[in-house]
Structures are given as structure tokens and as C-alpha cells.
Amino acid sequence: MASILNWEEKINQLKISNPDTYLIFKRIYKYNTDTGSMNIPNSFKDNAISYLGDKSLSNQENLERIEQQKIIKFYNIWTGEGAVFNSLRAKRPGIKAGNRENQLEKLIQDSEENCDFCNPEKFTPSDSFGRVKSEFCITAANLAKYDAYSSLIIFKKHNPLDFNQEELSDYINTAFKWFNRVYEYDRRYKFPFMVWNCLYKAGASQVHGHAQILMTRDFPYAKIENIINTSINYKKQVGKNYFSDLYKLHHSMGLAHSKGEVKIIVSITPLKEKEVLVISPNPPSKSLEAKKVIFKILRNYIDVLGVESFNLSIYCPKYPVNNIPYLIKIIDRGKLFSKTADMGGMELYGSSVASDDPYNIIQHLKEIL
Numbered sequence: 001m002a003s004i005l006n007w008e009e010k011i012n013q014l015k016i017s018n019p020d021t022y023l024i025f026k027r028i029y030k031y032n033t034d035t036g037s038m039n040i041p042n043s044f045k046d047n048a049i050s051y052l053g054d055k056s057l058s059n060q061e062n063l064e065r066i067e068q069q070k071i072i073k074f075y076n077i078w079t080g081e082g083a084v085f086n087s088l089r090a091k092r093p094g095i096k097a098g099n100r101e102n103q104l105e106k107l108i109q110d111s112e113e114n115c116d117f118c119n120p121e122k123f124t125p126s127d128s129f130g131r132v133k134s135e136f137c138i139t140a141a142n143l144a145k146y147d148a149y150s151s152l153i154i155f156k157k158h159n160p161l162d163f164n165q166e167e168l169s170d171y172i173n174t175a176f177k178w179f180n181r182v183y184e185y186d187r188r189y190k191f192p193f194m195v196w197n198c199l200y201k202a203g204a205s206q207v208h209g210h211a212q213i214l215m216t217r218d219f220p221y222a223k224i225e226n227i228i229n230t231s232i233n234y235k236k237q238v239g240k241n242y243f244s245d246l247y248k249l250h251h252s253m254g255l256a257h258s259k260g261e262v263k264i265i266v267s268i269t270p271l272k273e274k275e276v277l278v279i280s281p282n283p284p285s286k287s288l289e290a291k292k293v294i295f296k297i298l299r300n301y302i303d304v305l306g307v308e309s310f311n312l313s314i315y316c317p318k319y320p321v322n323n324i325p326y327l328i329k330i331i332d333r334g335k336l337f338s339k340t341a342d343m344g345g346m347e348l349y350g351s352s353v354a355s356d357d358p359y360n361i362i363q364h365l366k367e368i369l
């Protein structure tokens with residue numbers, strides 16, 4: 001099975017079979033591979049195997065795998081994103097599954113009592129220009145605003161993990177209706193942003209399904225500005241479209257897929273687990289294909305891969321010009337009842353350490369898309 005740990009071999013093959021795409025890799029990324037070695041005392045061998053061993057291997061094979069760990073590190077020269085992979089980390093202690101399904105159901109059920117968002121017109125503020133109301137959701141002003149225009153899409157359904165295609169499409173369409181409303185209301189606000197923090201691990205303070213919608217002025221939020229600048233600088237210096245090159249490279253390496261005009265990339269520099277990038281030339285509100293792809297990924301993550309808490313964000317170009325495509329990012333934020341945080345100092349101040357192999361993720365996505 002393909003693995004990110006075999007990158008060196010694969011990229012050397014690409015150098016021969018497709019030198020142009022290999023050049024894209026050299027232009028965008030730096031990487032290296034290494035081996036981390038250690039000696040495990042006899043008294044700790046059983047524990048080490050129980051923490052990190054693979055049941056299909058013999059004890060001796062497991063010990064060798066643990067004592068000689070293969071590491072691969074990537075850095076995107078243009079965006080500053082970086083990730084480190086070590087296949088052993090996926091099984092580190094503290095992330096074993098417990099009796100979560102019942103706990104999760106109970107959390108969702110219990111939180112329904114006295115839930116303000118179940119009655120949004122009564123228990124949430126409205127924007128100064130009113131609310132956008134739709135079949136499956138309604139907007140509300142954010143009580144503690146991130147920014148001058150910082151509002152919420154409150155889903156009709158309390159359970160944030162329970163949504164069908166029609167409902168998800170309605171949430172997205174409503175976000176774009178709200179962006180238009182703000183822009184019509186005050187033309188200085190040109191930078192839309194949507195982010196759905198699903199459940200606590202993803203940063204949500206309320207269980208009830210809701211997403212954040214923002215419009216800002218003068219300049220976009222930092223990470224969006226960074227990607228816009230990357231795209232401009234790349235075009236200036238290389239003469240090519242950054243996103244097309246990014247897709248071409250990932251596609252050649254087996255890490256990308258497309259559905260109509262929509263492109264799907266599982267990046268070699270994910271911010272954290274299962275991060276997927278969906279690139280849509282059109283606003284998702286106007287692209288049925290984009291909405292279908294987003295829906296299928298989310299449902300697969302929740303129903304098949306057991307994702308309980310996630311972030312979904314939509315980077316939009318500046319109103320009304322198209323300086324970047326619409327970039328949708330989805331990321332798993334870890335198990336809701338696990339004591340470990342998914343991100344630590346490495347992610348915040350060093351490079352992201354990812355356990356999920358991008359080749360496993362793209363394999364899943366190719367099957368369902």
C-alpha cells in the first residue's frame with residue numbers, strides 16, 4: 001500500500017517519468033527523510049510493543065520498527081506550511097478508542113435541554129440589518145464577536161453531526177446570502193470567511209449545530225492573506241498558477257482527485273489529521289459539484305472514519321474580484337472524549353506532526369467521490 005514514508009522512492013520515479021512535475025515539487029517544497037534510533041531495555045519491551053506494536057507483525061519485527069523509526073519532513077517554501085510524518089505515532093498511548101458512541105449521543109441529547117440555539121429568534125441577537133432565514137437554518141449575530149461583522153448560521157437541527165446533502169447545501173447557500181447582505185449594506189466589507197467548528201474539540205462553545213460567518217474590511221484574515229500573497233508571488237516569479245501546480249504535483253503523486261471543475265488535494269503539509277483541501281473555481285453556493293464533494297467528505301469522515309469533531313473553513317476571494325479560487329479545508333480535530341489535545345507546541349510553533357498517512361486519506365476519498 002502506498003505510504004507517505006515511501007515518498008523518496010516515489011519522487012525519484014517522478015523525476016524520471018515526469019521531469020516537469022518533479023520541477024514543481026522542487027520549486028514548492030523542501031523535504032528530507034531520516035531515521036530516529038533508540039535502544040529499548042528488556043524490561044520495557046513488552047510495554048513498548050503494547051503501545052506501538054502492529055498485531056500483524058512478530059514481536060521482533062515490532063521492536064525493529066520501534067527502534068528504527070522512519071521520519072519524513074516537508075516544508076512549503078511559498079506558504080511556510082510544514083509537516084512531519086512518522087507512521088508509529090498513530091498508535092501512541094492516549095488515543096485509544098473508548099466507549100465513545102454512547103457518550104457522544106448522551107452529550108448531544110443532554111445539551112438539547114435549555115439550548116438557546118434551538119430557539120434562535122428568541123435567544124440569539126440579530127444583525128443590525130436583520131436575519132437571513134432559510135429552510136434549514138437562520139443567521140444570528142455572534143454575541144461575542146470576533147470582528148465587526150461576525151455572525152452565526154444556526155442549523156435547525158440540534159445534532160451537528162446529523163445533516164443531509166440538502167441541509168448542508170442550505171447552510172452554505174445561506175452563508176453566501178449573508179456575505180452578499182453585508183456587502184450590500186456596507187461596501188467596505190469585502191473579505192468573506194466561513195468556518196464551521198463542529199463540537200468542542202474544534203472550538204465550538206455550543207453543541208447545537210452552527211457555523212461562523214465573517215466579513216472583514218481592508219485586508220483578509222492572516223491565513224487567507226498568506227495564500228493570496230503566495231498565489232500572487234508565485235505567478236510573478238514562476239509565471240504559473242500556484243493552485244494548478246499544487247494540484248498537478250499532488251495528482252502525479254497519487255494524492256489528488258477531481259470531480260468536474262472541483263479539485264481535491266490531500267496535502268503533504270497538512271495542518272493536522274485528515275486535512276483535505278477542496279478547490280472550487282466558483283463559489284460553493286453556485287457549485288452543486290463543490291457542495292456534493294464537501295458533503296461526501298464530511299459524511300465519510302463522520303460515518304466511516306469516526307470523526308467526531310472537525311473544522312471546515314471556506315476561504316473566499318475578495319469581493320467582487322476573483323484573485324484566488326474558493327478554498328475549502330476540512331480537518332479532523334480528534335476524539336471528543338480523549339484527554340489528549342490534538343495539537344501541541346509542535347503544531348503551534350514548530351511543524352505539524354501528522355499521524356494519518358495522506359495516502360490512506362486519499363484512498364478513502366477516491367472510493368467515495
Ligand SMILES: [Zn+2]
Nearest residue numbers: 115118158208
Ligand atoms: Zn439546540
